[in-house]
Amino acid sequence: MAAQFSTQNESHMRKQGGGYLPIENYGLIGNMRTCAMVGMDGSVDFMCWPEFDSPTVFCRLLDKDKGGYFSIQPASHLSCTTKQQYLPSSNILQTRYIHEDGVVDLVDFFPRPKNAKVIFKGPKQGAYREMTSVQEELKQWLVRRVECVRGRLQLDVEIFPAFGYATEPHTTTILQEEGVPHCNQSKTAAFHSESTKLQLDVIIDHGEDGDDSWPIVRFRKVLKPGMLGEGVVACIDISEGQAVSFVIRNDVEKHVTENITSAVLDTQQHDTQTYWYNWISTSKYKGRWREVVSRSLMILKLMTYEPTGAIIAAPTFSIPEAIGGVRASNWDYRFSWVRDASFTIYILLRLGFTEEADAYMGFISERFLKSRVADGGLPIMFTIRGETDIPERELTHLDGYRGSRPVRIGNGAAFHQQFDIYGELMDAIYLYNKYGKPIHWDLWCTVREMLDYVLTIMHQPDMSIWEVRNNKQNFTYSKVMLWVAFDRGLRLSEKRNFPCPNRVKWLAARDSLYEEIMEKGYNKEMKCFVQSYENNTMLDSSILIAPLVFFIAPNDPRFLNTMDRIMLPPEKGGLTSTGLVYRYNTEVSEDGVGGHEGAFSMCTFWLVEAMTRASVYESKYLVRAINLFENMLSFSNHLMMFSEEISRSGEQLGNTPQAFSHLALISAAFNLDRVSEPKK
Numbered sequence: 001m002a003a004q005f006s007t008q009n010e011s012h013m014r015k016q017g018g019g020y021l022p023i024e025n026y027g028l029i030g031n032m033r034t035c036a037m038v039g040m041d042g043s044v045d046f047m048c049w050p051e052f053d054s055p056t057v058f059c060r061l062l063d064k065d066k067g068g069y070f071s072i073q074p075a076s077h078l079s080c081t082t083k084q085q086y087l088p089s090s091n092i093l094q095t096r097y098i099h100e101d102g103v104v105d106l107v108d109f110f111p112r113p114k115n116a117k118v119i120f121k122g123p124k125q126g127a128y129r130e131m132t133s134v135q136e137e138l139k140q141w142l143v144r145r146v147e148c149v150r151g152r153l154q155l156d157v158e159i160f161p162a163f164g165y166a167t168e169p170h171t172t173t174i175l176q177e178e179g180v181p182h183c184n185q186s187k188t189a190a191f192h193s194e195s196t197k198l199q200l201d202v203i204i205d206h207g208e209d210g211d212d213s214w215p216i217v218r219f220r221k222v223l224k225p226g227m228l229g230e231g232v233v234a235c236i237d238i239s240e241g242q243a244v245s246f247v248i249r250n251d252v253e254k255h256v257t258e259n260i261t262s263a264v265l266d267t268q269q270h271d272t273q274t275y276w277y278n279w280i281s282t283s284k285y286k287g288r289w290r291e292v293v294s295r296s297l298m299i300l301k302l303m304t305y306e307p308t309g310a311i312i313a314a315p316t317f318s319i320p321e322a323i324g325g326v327r328a329s330n331w332d333y334r335f336s337w338v339r340d341a342s343f344t345i346y347i348l349l350r351l352g353f354t355e356e357a358d359a360y361m362g363f364i365s366e367r368f369l370k371s372r373v374a375d376g377g378l379p380i381m382f383t384i385r386g387e388t389d390i391p392e393r394e395l396t397h398l399d400g401y402r403g404s405r406p407v408r409i410g411n412g413a414a415f416h417q418q419f420d421i422y423g424e425l426m427d428a429i430y431l432y433n434k435y436g437k438p439i440h441w442d443l444w445c446t447v448r449e450m451l452d453y454v455l456t457i458m459h460q461p462d463m464s465i466w467e468v469r470n471n472k473q474n475f476t477y478s479k480v481m482l483w484v485a486f487d488r489g490l491r492l493s494e495k496r497n498f499p500c501p502n503r504v505k506w507l508a509a510r511d512s513l514y515e516e517i518m519e520k521g522y523n524k525e526m527k528c529f530v531q532s533y534e535n536n537t538m539l540d541s542s543i544l545i546a547p548l549v550f551f552i553a554p555n556d557p558r559f560l561n562t563m564d565r566i567m568l569p570p571e572k573g574g575l576t577s578t579g580l581v582y583r584y585n586t587e588v589s590e591d592g593v594g595g596h597e598g599a600f601s602m603c604t605f606w607l608v609e610a611m612t613r614a615s616v617y618e619s620k621y622l623v624r625a626i627n628l629f630e631n632m633l634s635f636s637n638h639l640m641m642f643s644e645e646i647s648r649s650g651e652q653l654g655n656t657p658q659a660f661s662h663l664a665l666i667s668a669a670f671n672l673d674r675v676s677e678p679k680k
Contacts, residue, residue, distance in 0.1 A: 068162030102151030309359025423481025
């Protein structure tokens with residue numbers, strides 16, 4: 001699959017979208033502290049600073065007028081072809097502008113030390129301790145390097161920060177009106193709000209024709225309507241062999257400000273490229289979908305918060321699941337969900353990323369040991385630092401992506417009762433003990449306490465994996481995962497010969513849940529599993545997880561009937577359209593949200609894996625699984641990234657990129673390879 005995309009006149013595309021690019025027209029760069037979304041037209045339209053869950057500095061993705069951006073693109077009168085791709089085996093993003101008169105490469109990245117293997121401990125007395133095997137400084141820089149590789153081209157540079165989710169006024173100072181080549185100071189402009197101080201450094205390389213060939217960078221201040229402070233703009237004529245670099249970093253006192261040179265940036269880029277090459281080279285995946293799996297792994301790495309090992313669900317917030325806000329499902333995904341745990345542990349360990357698995361397991365187990373609520377339960381999500389206070393509020397001053405309000409930060413689902421998390425957590429602990437390291441005694445004691453607590457809530461309704469915001473129900477998926485919780489606890493006790501005082505009660509709970517699900521979670525007339533005991537005529541694709549967690553054999557007639565029904569189009573009672581799987585039929589569902597939504601990327605990959613497992617016994621499913629997987633890959637963006645959903649028109653919807661989508665992709669590819677490779 002070619003890792004690039006070609007289109008004409010990106011500014012025209014933004015105009016067609018009412019000032020917004022399509023969600024899939026972005027690439028992700030980051031440094032395992034924060035990230036930025038870079039559009040196909042060379043605009044950084046989303047960046048939180050300095051960490052994933054910090055307020056935004058650039059947020060044009062959610063408000064074209066007030067959100068702020070950093071754009072480097074051909075002058076508006078030029079019609080260019082644009083291609084965007086990652087440099088090989090890296091998270092360095094290259095956007096290429098091609099015109100008859102010239103070709104310019106824009107390279108975007110956050111620096112990484114090339115050899116540093118950083119392992120972090122959790123919070124201690126309110127701070128984080130960094131344990132590093134190689135002491136190298138992590139530069140908190142956003143680097144944007146422009147180089148003309150042929151001819152000559154004119155570029156427009158526009159930097160309009162909007163601090164504090166576009167709520168904080170700021171002052172802008174131009175410290176060097178013209179980028180004079182012989183000047184020893186790279187610092188060019190400063191942007192100061194009450195809470196954040198950033199500076200812009202400009203570094204200029206001349207061509208090979210001598211000192212007279214320096215490109216000139218002359219910024220001027222501009223105040224745009226709706227913005228709470230001035231931005232800076234410049235027009236650059238750049239010729240073959242010339243380069244201009246722009247660096248955004250924290251502003252510090254002048255006497256300790258490091259001057260950035262071209263040599264410094266060359267080293268940073270080389271080290272960053274080396275870091276990513278070395279990291280992805282450790283992957284054990286050598287299957288037929290190596291390119292797309294490697295990209296998914298590198299995307300997941302970008303969504304890792306290195307100081308704690310937490311992995312966020314997505315780096316963005318409030319990108320809508322339905323354009324226009326009818327469904328109003330605009331959530332903040334910059335947190336770490338317990339639900340992702342078992343998939344994450346499984347993928348990291350099976351593909352050889354033991355350090356990341358150790359760090360993530362350390363984060364999860366510490367939360368498990370310390371973060372239970374008063375009744376003994378566990379929150380469903382945590383901040384990247386392990387906190388549970390995640391108040392949800394609306395940013396009413398922002399219009400939302402293409403008018404899709406409300407824009408939300410925080411997440412009101414943080415203390416939802418979603419009982420499936422106990423199964424996913426226990427599966428993660430079991431898998432880590434199996435493929436990683438033996439779990440310790442204190443963790444086992446906490447497991448016993450948690451499962452004893454689960455005994456008290458196993459017959460209660462909850463709000464399910466889909467985080468419904470109306471009435472609680474006895475969701476079949478949640479019951480299956482409660483079965484998983486007891487099953488993995490029993491297996492773990494036997495595997496490690498751990499004492500298990502309530503073994504008889506756990507065993508009885510596991511067996512009774514199985515009987516209950518088969519009786520109440522299955523509709524004999526429809527011949528399929530249903531969404532909940534209450535909604536016993538509603539089909540729900542979450543049941544596709546059942547054979548993946550070994551609740552049911554993949555060739556069990558009850559499951560095969562359900563899977564076959566899910567594969568039918570919605571108009572025939574199924575959930576699959578154009579090879580894409582929907583969660584459930586939102587037109588007849590009362591989920592407290594309402595409206596339409598797109599197909600769920602994760603559910604489509606779950607269907608692939610379920611068919612793959614079934615194909616071991618029913619060979620007809622293997623070709624269908626491969627075709628469905630390849631079809632799904634065609635819905636990725638030009639950089640092989642997946643958001644949460646895909647619309648009926650084929651556009652991506654929801655927060656992007658979504659970790660669970662990429663975890664499910666990797667798992668599907670991994671298992672497809674295991675089943676379809678020739679037996680020796």
